[in-house]
Amino acid sequence: MTSLRFVFLFLLISFSTAAQKDYKLWLQYNTVADSTAASEYKNNLKGIAVLGNSETIKIAEKELKTGFADMLGSIPEIRKDVKGENNLIVGSQMNLSSEIKTELQADLNKINTEGFVIKAILLKNKKQIVITGKNDIAVLYGVFHFLRILQTNKSVKDLNIADSPKTNIRILNHWDNLDRTVERGYAGFSLWNWQKLPDFIDQRYIDYARANASIGINGTVLTNVNANALILTPQYLEKVEALANVFRPYGIKVYLTARFSAPIEIGNLKTADPKDPEVINWWKNKSAEIYKRIPDFGGFLVKANSEGQPGPQNYGRDHVDGANMLADAVAPFGGVIMWRAFVYSEHDANDRAKQAYAEFQPYDGKFKENVMVQVKNGAIDFQPREPFHPLFGAMPKTPLMMEFQITQEYLGFSAHLVFLPKLFQEVLESDTFQKGKGSTVAKVVDGTLYKNKLTGTAGVANIGNDLNWTGHPFAQANWYGFGRLAWNPYLDSEVIAEEWLRSTFSNNENFIKPVKNIMIESREAVVNYMTPLGLHHIMDTGHHYGPGPWVSNLSRPEWNPTYYHKADKNGIGFDRSKSGTDAVWQYAPEAAKLFDNVETCPEKELLWFHHLSWDYKLKNGQTLWNGLALKYQQGVDQVRKMQDVWNKTENYIDSERFNEVKMLLEIQHKEAKWWRDACLLYFQQFSGKALPDGVEKPTQTLEYFKSLKFPFAPGNG
């Protein structure tokens, strides 16, 4: 009878949680199906000693309870002290007994303030596992790491881990507006319900903080870089303070975007000139006001004199003047300024790809020490593929912060399965050669190349109020992977994919292996069906949804796709070699040489750097036209393969997420064909050549594709 009820209760669970797996992200804590692993965990984890009483430690304890209950069906006895053997001992260095401290001293010496140690030790001949760090936040990171070990069914017997984040600031940039629209947001609307704050604390704020802490993210910029000054008024700061209070025990600091003209708009000043004493004073007072509410406020992110945003140049000053003025305002409180290098001017006729470097590189060494310059991974704008930004490695005296885009502005919104850590890894592994061979972007970002003290990685968030947070179940992997790479820019994206899959779906190898493969391949697929061989910025205008290589009527030349592909009867591509705009000179000589020479330029970036004839011979012997067409076809074929693989996973996971991904892959397939057909029909006007064998016939005419309009495409801020 009891066992009967047991069965029915199991049914009950499956009914009531089916709709909710999407919400739980990578913290599913599925029952450990591997009985060997489950017994190992149970045998080695008979009790838990939780040392300390902070909010953070209480969160760690609750997380362990949830994890054990969900994964193993029971919670070990939880105590405030250590008794017997096979305990999990959880607490910061200062709360450990001197005996344990001594035992772990060497390990503790290896970690930084946010690092953790997880180690199986013998204490008076009794086996124990200790999770510790220099403070409770570090312990919480250790707890999440430990739970990940259980989630991925790894052994806990001989644990010996000492792990520290390699960058200081691991931060999400929310491009969220005060009306809750999200610029380039494809997962619903902003999580921040300003109307009900500060008094109503949505459970999602807590769940958001928890998810971030689980992957080591320690900061969040709540507001859009296209900023609204109202966020700096007391009416809103009260709300920001409430969020900061929620996030604090999870180790997450709040940052805001500072609209440069705020002193005029909300301060009643006549100017926002960074050299004006009243302006300087206004920002000092404003900072003091913020820090009074939020003592651990992180600082400001600023987009200035870029795409119409106000900035110091409005007053004949430069970026250094602007950044340093703000830096002085927050310095007394330990704040930082993250000043974006994403600039290009309507008054500058130069290759847009060169402008940020041209403007910022000469500023090296001129910024205050609490200023970071935040640089997008590439010189244009978050394309499916770009060569690394030439600023990386080129400003040795300036902490450069990496800006990745997690939201898929140019990569199919939240309808396409694209595993971005693969893209991130490609950038991080790129060699800048700025300090000789091996001067990778990762070494710039983590500060090891030039011994920068401040380091950080920013990701433009893909999070909204969709029930599943990110619109696409697999877009959760991009949030996850961003966090993991911000923690350690040397992680392999394949390892991240596997961790994420096991924590999110299943540990079944029959599921893991094929699905990991499609994740890994997905980034190249999107490059192939959108912008193969170095093409870039050929999407439709404004919303950036779908192809628009024909667009040529926008007021600023560098907004037009035709500016970037330069297709004509002679060929296609943007000549950035010596014979062209010479953008290659912005790279270190070794890299410049590589890119400049069409023979050594990687083919994946060929048309980024070179304008080549339609008959140009690719390395595989194909003509450029045929090769381009076949790449587009390959992208479509890759999506089909992803569909084939996915359709075989039905038995391994819940039907809801299975169906969601299935439907989304159908959209991706449809849109991959749309990209292929629209681009090839358009370029064919110039090449004048037939599609090679193996490329499917377009399903619609070019005129049809050009006629498509999407007036309410999301995210168009």
Place this chain on the structure above:
Amino acid sequence: MTSLRFVFLFLLISFSTAAQKDYKLWLQYNTVADSTAASEYKNNLKGIAVLGNSETIKIAEKELKTGFADMLGSIPEIRKDVKGENNLIVGSQMNLSSEIKTELQADLNKINTEGFVIKAILLKNKKQIVITGKNDIAVLYGVFHFLRILQTNKSVKDLNIADSPKTNIRILNHWDNLDRTVERGYAGFSLWNWQKLPDFIDQRYIDYARANASIGINGTVLTNVNANALILTPQYLEKVEALANVFRPYGIKVYLTARFSAPIEIGNLKTADPKDPEVINWWKNKSAEIYKRIPDFGGFLVKANSEGQPGPQNYGRDHVDGANMLADAVAPFGGVIMWRAFVYSEHDANDRAKQAYAEFQPYDGKFKENVMVQVKNGAIDFQPREPFHPLFGAMPKTPLMMEFQITQEYLGFSAHLVFLPKLFQEVLESDTFQKGKGSTVAKVVDGTLYKNKLTGTAGVANIGNDLNWTGHPFAQANWYGFGRLAWNPYLDSEVIAEEWLRSTFSNNENFIKPVKNIMIESREAVVNYMTPLGLHHIMDTGHHYGPGPWVSNLSRPEWNPTYYHKADKNGIGFDRSKSGTDAVWQYAPEAAKLFDNVETCPEKELLWFHHLSWDYKLKNGQTLWNGLALKYQQGVDQVRKMQDVWNKTENYIDSERFNEVKMLLEIQHKEAKWWRDACLLYFQQFSGKALPDGVEKPTQTLEYFKSLKFPFAPGNG
């Protein structure tokens, strides 16, 4: 050991579903804690026979499985035929055995096409319970009703129910825009993700349909009455079709709003004149195009020549011309036109409250038979309290559809606990006297007063993509209660509150009784702290958030609060009696007389109909000023009482919803004081009198309240 696992599994459930109760609405299917009830259910429901194979029947079966698993921990054997005794037999009339059909013939004769029978019968001396109706949708309604019996722990032994909806069209009006903003939406953004439709079917669409079917709602208008013509283009109709396909098996028809100028905007015509043959033809073709996609498309809802919307008057035609032209277009397919009577003109200096009646009443008898005139419950605009709309009962030859507002535009957004069925009931019970005493609004709405064939009730939805659907957990009760009253306008709101509480939270009497009381009292509380004694339309401009009785600078006089309260040193109130605008003449003589005479006018509507001196003596002997001030105070006190009651419920329900409501009640309390203080300080300028004893001192100055600005208040379309 097994029982130990049982306990742990229970823990597991509580962890994983805690965050999700909000999402499950009134379909929680909590475990039946009353062991007598539980055994009774188990003994009487040993097997289930599900007859039929439609999608709808499959949904009914799945619902029964979910309900039994969750409430009783086990699912009875499910078969396609009847075997043994104590079965639940579920199927439409045509699928019943002739024996059962004969047994139930008298009951089946009592119900209409959407009605159901639930009856315990003896069949060959064996006890069975049958759920049936004339079609599978009716059976589904019966199944939900049956599950509600279990949810509310009522006996199933001697079931004998024959219940039919009293109106044909029970419909939600979504004021959802194509960019997913929701006009007057306070629960996030639109559920309709147009970007991913038609290919991606969000689970929420299914859950939305299920929730609506569970309360008998059978129609939904997907788009805002302030309409965008693009919804009628093939690009969007394909998406609408996908939603219609999801909703169909749940018995829900899709309707759209028709922008009157669509023939110009998307049809390339030069006019939208309803007498123009090309325009007539365009709408016929458009209707045929829609019905080809959606054979059971419901029809159009139209807001024309109202608040700037285009309409037939732009071409010198009238509402009848416009409505009948559209009616002819959809008539061949069985569609209806719901034409809104919410009109008032910037060119009409008359009392706004009189204008809709003045314009529409003369049209009685002129509309085609598939036109319904949709009338808001009161003559102004969804105020906390309004007298019933004078059109009700005044157009005997025209089907008048009731339009309630479920979203709390004027009642505290989604932060205030206000149980609206109490308001709806007050309107429905109002006696129009149009066909003698007892000619209630309910009898107009359900068609019994004038024998109208077409009948319906519309509710402006309060649903958004918030995790809990409605922003406030108790706002779910307003969606629920709307559905129940649309089904049966004679239901008592107290019965609805109790049903909802039991289905949503708990059957514990210690919880039910006090919480039901605060629900029932909540509507009077909001009237007291916002607009007591018949005051109306004194909210702030645009967003309608918070008090703004001082607003007097808007371009149209009837948009200004000062137009409505007319406070001056002589007194306060809008004189709509014979000596004023004589709006009372629009009611039947018996009602007019009642309202016209200050002695017989209900005090709750006093200042709606009369302008009275500050010293006017109320029935309780208080002066008008003192009485008004004390009403405001009473509203605040009522909220405090609600808080006291709620704070004692912690042990009966989950902590998440307990905390949510607690936080929201704190906001409500704060805002109730804001309304009281701002209004009293403002009116005090005219009365020149001190606040009476018992009224708390205002916490801020009038200038402070006037200075408050809310540029991003939600829902401001």
